[in-house]
Amino acid sequence: SLRGFLALLWLSSRKVVPAAMQLCYENINGSCIKTSYSPALRVILYLAFGSGVVLAVLVNLLVMISILHFKQLHSPANFLIASLACADFLVGATVMPFSMVRSVESFHSCFDMSFCYSSIFHLCFISIDRYIAVTDPLVYPTKFTLSVSGICISFSWLLTITFSFSLLYTGVNDDGLEELVSALTCVGGCQIAVNQTWVLIDFLLFFIPTLVMVILYCKIFLVAKQQAREIESMNKTESSSENYQARVSKRERKAAKTLGIAVIAFLISWFPYFIESIIDAFLGFIVPTHIFEILIWFTYYNSAVNPLIYAFFYPWFRRAIKLIVTGKVFRGHSSTIDLFSEQIKVLD
Template sequence: MNSSNMWNPQNLQYCFDFVSGACPKKIRSLASLSALYMIMLGAIILTMGGNLVVIISISHFKQLHSPTNFLLLSLATTDFLLGFLVMPYSMVRSIDSCWYFGDWFCTFHTCSDIMLCTTSIFHLCFISVDRYYAVCQPLHYISKITIPVIVVFLFISWSVPCFFAFGLVLSELNTDGIQDFVASISCIGFCSLIFNKTWGVLASLIAFFIPGTVMVGIYVHIFTVAKKQARKTDRVPAASLSETKKISVKKESKAAKTLSIVMGVFILCWLPFFVLTITDPFINFSTPEDLYNAFLWLGYFNSTFNPIIYGLFYPWFRKAFKIILTGMIFSPDSSTLNVFAKT
């Protein structure tokens, strides 16, 4: 997305040798290069591996073919594609400040980056809607969250970000009024999306603040309802008060922990990047490039954490992971195994 290119004029190396107009290359120490590659490669491997386990589990085991899990399957597909199509090339660009993959792929990469990150956030928003009905309206959950409803959720989650990302980049609305600035920093090996003031705000609202606010609002409501239900459960005859109270306290504690992790990780990962996206045009694009890249990768990490948050909290995920890891998935009729059974 948006990035400033503040080059150090000393000891310049260039992205392409013997090419006039090539971009300066970022000079880093061996220790810095090693650390960055280890962190970013680790994130890429975990993102692809973790989400691939979710994809295989839900696709393979028939017991997991439910409306809710189809939403998780689509989220995992989105995050896997981000790890496969976007993060490896962003890694090279972030470390070297160079784009080696051509102008066409730069456009495709930029569109995919915006689309998949936004799609992932939209999925998280709709998962919060699913959790709302599961916790707050459990009697109506089966009738409300059906396969057709999930199809609508998925259609919105994919189509709106796709139209937004490709429409914005290909129309170049984001550079309206700042063409001279973009021309002044452009060079051979440059690939970064620059937002003007208007689209810095609008893009952040569409991709993060609106779905994020909906998501956080729903989870706060879920937590409030869960606490009220726990308190009502406490109002029981004295004979059974002690055991019931233990159960209610346990449920309330688990709900608080789960929701705090969901909201905390989501906000921690994406808020800094989108605040920067809004503010950078208003401070004349003076954000240090490494700071921008740090916030961008923090956002990517949300796709790394998603299979942990939305996978490891489910007991079936641990069972399915064990079956895959031990090779039992290749046995006949493994798709009919009971992944909800305790082991």
């Protein structure tokens, strides 16, 4: 790692190179130091990281299949969730496996920024969707349409991909750090050095959507509390339209509560990592490598958490998973199954 190579430079300047120190490429000058683990610890790390990879890939794949296959789930809000699951699936399929090798064997991979930021913006747009649904449930279908959902999905992907690739390929992230990057650059490592300006921009890309989510969910729960009191005060003589509005409000509040839990899990996973990034940029990359690895894997595991939250709170999602796992989705007319009914019938 970069920090390990800095230690090697310090030792070399004093002509002290431990015999037990291993390099990623022993026959190449300028090789990074290889972090060595015992065979038992290496197996444990691979099992821990590998389980996260499998979990993130499988559960997000189930979310995508459920929403795309069952017509009853074709709604603007669910398409946002499916797109979020796609971002988390790509984290599990393309980022986590390489990061697992990087963490255990000390090789590095640096292309996870786009998918991770995409997850953040998807959660932000989902919070906006839930706010509209809870505060005005009857008008909500006319406000948050499929075209609006498509715009949100496109923005979440295009902005993050454009930003990430522009940042890394122009090299502006290490402006002013040329001497440090030159001193720390080693063969076998590609941990990205980000200067103070761009680490603050990175933080803002995290902080602004997060602030929007927190504000909206605080408002959602205040509105939900007020609606709950209004529903309790309703008497049996109310019209059917008022009863319908009460049912709709209850359903939207439950969805908002579920996604609010997902936002809390997101904050727990991501906030420590961004704090570490700021500390590193302003204090000269002093955070130990193992702390960095722990925090980055906290963010990766968040990609596997959201589908588990859906499975715990949504009966329709558990029914969809059962149909997928048992292969009943391949039977005739399975896409029209009523997932909201406790009794599911699949036509042959």
